[in-house]
Amino acid sequence: xxxxxxxxxxxxxxxxxxxxxxxxxxxxxxxxxxxxxxxxxxxxxxxxxxxxxxxxxxxxxxxxxxxxxxxxxxxxxxxxxxxxxxxxxxxxxxxxxxxxxxxxxxxxxxxxxxxxxxxxxxxxxxxxxxxxxxxxxxxxxxxxxxxxxxxxxxxxxxxxxxxxxxxxxxxxxxxxxxxxxxxxxxxxxxxxxxxxxxx
Numbered sequence: 001x002x003x004x005x006x007x008x009x010x011x012x013x014x015x016x017x018x019x020x021x022x023x024x025x026x027x028x029x030x031x032x033x034x035x036x037x038x039x040x041x042x043x044x045x046x047x048x049x050x051x052x053x054x055x056x057x058x059x060x061x062x063x064x065x066x067x068x069x070x071x072x073x074x075x076x077x078x079x080x081x082x083x084x085x086x087x088x089x090x091x092x093x094x095x096x097x098x099x100x101x102x103x104x105x106x107x108x109x110x111x112x113x114x115x116x117x118x119x120x121x122x123x124x125x126x127x128x129x130x131x132x133x134x135x136x137x138x139x140x141x142x143x144x145x146x147x148x149x150x151x152x153x154x155x156x157x158x159x160x161x162x163x164x165x166x167x168x169x170x171x172x173x174x175x176x177x178x179x180x181x182x183x184x185x186x187x188x189x190x191x192x193x194x195x196x197x198x199x
Contacts, residue, residue: 028125028136031143036123038168040067042190045074049183064187066121072114086114109154116147116161120170132161142166 042065049058062076076082085092091102091110104111112131119127128134131154132147145163149155156178164172173185 026136026139026143028134028145030140031136031145032123032125032128034123034140034168035120035165038068038121038123041065041121041169044188044190045185047183047185049181051181052179066118068122069124070118070122072118072121086118108151109157112149112151112154113158113161117173120145120163140167 042063045060045062045064047060049060051058059079060076061078062074064075065071065073070086070088072086074084076084080095083092083094086104089104091104091114093100093102102110104114115127115131118124125134128147131151132149135146137144137146143165145165147161147163149158149160159176159178162172162174162176163170164174169187169189171187173187175183175185
């Protein structure tokens with residue numbers, strides 16, 4: 001083989017090897033770095049819950065917002081208005097005129113679930129690993145993060161969370177409960193213009 005041809009083959013093989021290594025290198029730490037670049041965001045969501053004993057799934061729609069490091073808000077618009085706001089250790093729940101205030105410390109299982117969402121949205125890998133066994137599949141363009149609770153009490157309630165995303169956007173959150181119930185939330189990030197126009 002002539003020298004120029006050998007050189008082209010070697011360069012091509014090196015490029016292929018480098019690309020393969022780049023794909024293989026994407027894991028938990030790389031995902032956390034990618035997610036930590038997003039400091040805030042707003043989105044629309046639609047959730048479908050499959051509940052044992054019900055013939056039809058329950059469906060919910062609304063908006064979500066996140067502001068790093070620890071503010072998470074979910075406003076359910078249909079079938080009825082509800083709000084779920086976490087700011088630091090404080091949780092505020094509202095349904096109609098009824099408002100409840102809780103601290104996350106008082107409900108460890110809920111605290112772990114909130115950590116799963118906030119930790120993913122903010123790229124806080126240490127917080128996620130404190131509560132979950134975390135595995136990542138895919139690449140930066142399209143990835144899946146699977147979280148399995150480490151605490152046996154939480155594992156008795158939650159089998160796993162599976163979170164799908166594209167780059168720094170979380171797009172789908174699937175929650176599988178130990179009793180077989182399941183919910184899938186599809187998230188549509190809002191562009192800056194849409195965010196400012198949302199009431």
